[in-house]
Amino acid sequence: MATQDKRSDTSDFPEIINTDNLQSNMKSIYYSRTFLSIIGGVIAGIWGFTGFTGFVFYFVVMLAASFGLAAKAKFSADSYFDSWNRVLLDGILGGLMSFVLFWTFAYDIVHIF
Amino acid sequence: MGLGFVVGIIGGFLIAHAAFSTIQYRGELKIMEEQFTGPPFNVVIELLVGLGLCLWAGLAVPTKFLSILPHSDENRVVSLPANLDLWFSTTEGRCFHPIQI
Numbered sequence: 001m002a003t004q005d006k007r008s009d010t011s012d013f014p015e016i017i018n019t020d021n022l023q024s025n026m027k028s029i030y031y032s033r034t035f036l037s038i039i040g041g042v043i044a045g046i047w048g049f050t051g052f053t054g055f056v057f058y059f060v061v062m063l064a065a066s067f068g069l070a071a072k073a074k075f076s077a078d079s080y081f082d083s084w085n086r087v088l089l090d091g092i093l094g095g096l097m098s099f100v101l102f103w104t105f106a107y108d109i110v111h112i113f
Numbered sequence: 114m115g116l117g118f119v120v121g122i123i124g125g126f127l128i129a130h131a132a133f134s135t136i137q138y139r140g141e142l143k144i145m146e147e148q149f150t151g152p153p154f155n156v157v158i159e160l161l162v163g164l165g166l167c168l169w170a171g172l173a174v175p176t177k178f179l180s181i182l183p184h185s186d187e188n189r190v191v192s193l194p195a196n197l198d199l200w201f202s203t204t205e206g207r208c209f210h211p212i213q214i
Contacts, residue, residue: 021179028175035171039128043160046132048151061164068172080178110135111149 017082025080029069030091036065037095038102045106058099062092121170127163131156 040061044054066088073080077087135152142149152160 016183017181018179018183019181022181024176025178025181028178031175032171036168039124039164039167039171042128042132043164046128046135046152047157047160048135048149061168064168065171068168072172073178079180079182081181106132110132111139 021080022082026086026090029086030094032069033062033065033091033095034098036061037098041099041102042106044099044103045108046110048107048111049103050107054103058096059092062095117170117173120166121174124163124166124170127159127166131159131163134159 037058040058044057047057049057069087070077073087077084081087131152134156138153138156139149151157
């Protein structure tokens, strides 16, 4: 089992976490956010969002995804991640590119071609 | 995980149907020479339901979260209290090469 010592500032004892499981959990978050970014982009394109409205829709979808991921972690992210930021923020900017790609793709197919 | 796939596929079909409906609606607007201001209400509902189903599938299909804490049941290891640097691994003691006698 791969482990890693993580020195805590408040304790003399090293905090050991299972890095294999941490990586697996982060992959799971990445797959979820990427899939939802694509779906959100397609829906934004079909709906006809343009400009700022589309980006607002993206962040609404990501907010819902963050809530869903927190629920999947049973609202105790410390048991599955080393920081709450992993659940709430990781992957949002990376998914934005996929969102824009499928947003323009779906908009072109439905509203232009 | 199987149910998640099915739910995701249903959500995808709903979104695809909403796309076709919007394309048809736009065709009708072109004939009537009207501007597109947004899809019909039933298409919007279909998109939202599809989004909800895909959201559920997107969270349920990837593997469930595994605990990173060493003392949890999932990560139970055998350790000697006197020397916590020594860990038992399930691969230890496995013989990869047959011993020739």
